[in-house]
Amino acid sequence: MRAEAGAPHEWLDADAGPVVRPYALTGGRVRSAVDGFDLVAYVLAERDADPVAYPELQPEHRRLVALAGRPVPVAELAAALDLAVGVVRVLLGDLVDRGLVTVHQPPATPYLPDNDILKAVVSGLRSL
Template sequence: MRTEPPGPQHEWLDGEAGPVVRPYTLTGGRVRSAVDGFDLVAYVLAGPDAADPQLPPEHRRLVELAHQPVPVAELAVELDLAVGVVRVLLGDLLDRGLVAVHEPPAAAHLPHDEILKAVVSGLRAL
């Protein structure tokens, strides 16, 4: 039989796991962003006037982390949230004009495979 520690208990806390909040509560039940999905390597940058005390805590933390360009995947790691949740939260911030998202270049702008292979061969020859 498990005994509860003395003091007030809260149903949202778990002694071993920490705060227990379902991801859909952070997104208001939404699973998709209002804006098209963000690439994992897309860089996010907060605007100069993005600090808004009225924002929910997760949104404020995203703005704090994005004062320097940071990839979407790294934001998910820093917040310890699923990438899908971070994408929804970023969509909220983007919709309000608080952040800018810089997507990676399209594949058409990347060098051809032959050029990359020639570079690798040249590097190996050194």
């Protein structure tokens, strides 16, 4: 494979994709230090969050803090960074440990609907 003009390496061209693999972003970790975050859990940066005070943080950490200036779901953060949700969960765990963001889990539902109710809803939708 020959590099395009201006490419820094011969092995890298426009089709190479991301140079840094997800496992490199998380240091090989697949689980967050904090309990798993629901996809619809909201993340909010602390008011005095200053990721610059933590030089060990990666650019993705800093971007997460910036995006979380308003309440934003975990799934939306993953889409904004174009990263897998598992990677974002690990990175968020790092930020929670440092007190830069808080994660607000959705309330647990007290019960699940009965299967008969779900079947009736599906049947009603099909009849439309």
